Amino acid sequence: MSWQGWAAIAFWIAATMLNCHIANRWYRSRWARPFVATLFGVTLLVLWEGLVRGLNVSPVILPAPTVIAARFAQSLPLLWGDFTQTILKGALSGYLIGCGAAVLVAILVDRSPFLRRGLLPVGNFIAALPIVGIAPILVMWFGFDWQSKAAVVVVMVFFPVLINMVAGLAATDPLQRDLMRTYSATGRQSLLYLRLPAAMPFLFNGLKIATTLALIGAIVAEFFGSPTRGMGFRISTAVGQLDLPLVWAEIAVAALAGSGFFGLMTLIEKAVTFWHPSQRAAGRGA
Template identity: 80%
Template structure:
């Protein structure tokens, strides 16, 4: 019981602290890091306190400390699953799908007819529950990571395509006229003006696609997989009621997802440093 009260007390104190920091020095750089960190820590403490204080069965919800212990114990299994699902399945599919989408976008950009036809269809498909195609692709490409990569390709293709097509339209007539007065060829205008101008849109699509890629790769494993992989491990560990292992996998997925997103965001910052949304520090 004292654990529960302690964690509740910590929660209350931290909330007051957050409040005070936010009210007094919201502009400081350290405050922008500290407040979210403190909030995250309170959530973990509260979780630990509730699980221990109320004696919640680990079958339902393990405490963070149990998960951490299991995580350290089974790093080799977790790494194997990570390599299978994220590195082989999600990453290769992501690269293929995004490259294909960018190439198709550049190709259909030359034909307004194709654009008018493909964009509504693409927008529609982007809103569809594409994960549903996973069982079909698993049937075609077998149980190994190829089928997972195929699911990821289909899932990331349309969001990236739609964004890239919108991005290629982003230049205004004045800029294109300038290119024409320089007597730039189509290729020169594309590489020097229109591709750079499309980058903010492209990265918007790429960022959406990171989460989709992880989801696609993991969900596809529910329809059949070799005896490794994160989706496989989650479904079998649930069957064995090994919840700490399940949560360790979830932690890996969360870390991989955040890291992947952070990587793309960092690339965006490097590539589109000129865009107003990146010139923050105002």
């Protein structure tokens, strides 16, 4: 192994010792957590870079992070095109349709206790199934373009959001419902002012799970056929050409899009459910 490898290992040991020190001494201070986590992430990257260079690993097997970053910067227009095709067109439109439909169906089902009782176990069962397998069928129905990807995403996000929303609508306690009754609230009013707000923490739980599912659905559906752009298409063809840096650049895009999407939902959740204990506790530092 050449000097880069040893340097990386030395950096790793030093960073780990520093992290242990900070974690044991300074864990009460506010900056410790983000600092330790960031340093750990950086260490992983340095170790990866150093070992790949030090051991002369072929870029066909594992490219170094700097090589991937260079490829990323060099092929920005390509990556942006794939991003719009897969994430903005496929995943996002499917996500909006699927989540919207799930919320509407949940509100409809909620009117009938009988249906709700039957739908929850069935929905739970379907949510555990390998739904991504319907991708080839939907690609066959809706064609190769983003519509079929959106359809896969609709089916994938529908059930997790549905079961969370149904559970959320049932989450008010009798005392609160009685209060609405003493106000002689109509069914619509108690839905609008009590049960929908009360369902929001549950709904956002489902919506956050669905973000990852949406990206997975949109990318995997492209393995079954796509126009000549899109992240799944790029990954599978670049793998075929052994252009691993491009594949990793696409993975970086997927990772950024995934955490960005999730982060966005978390921000919206904070704004909508500011009254919920789990959100308030974080603000006070309790």
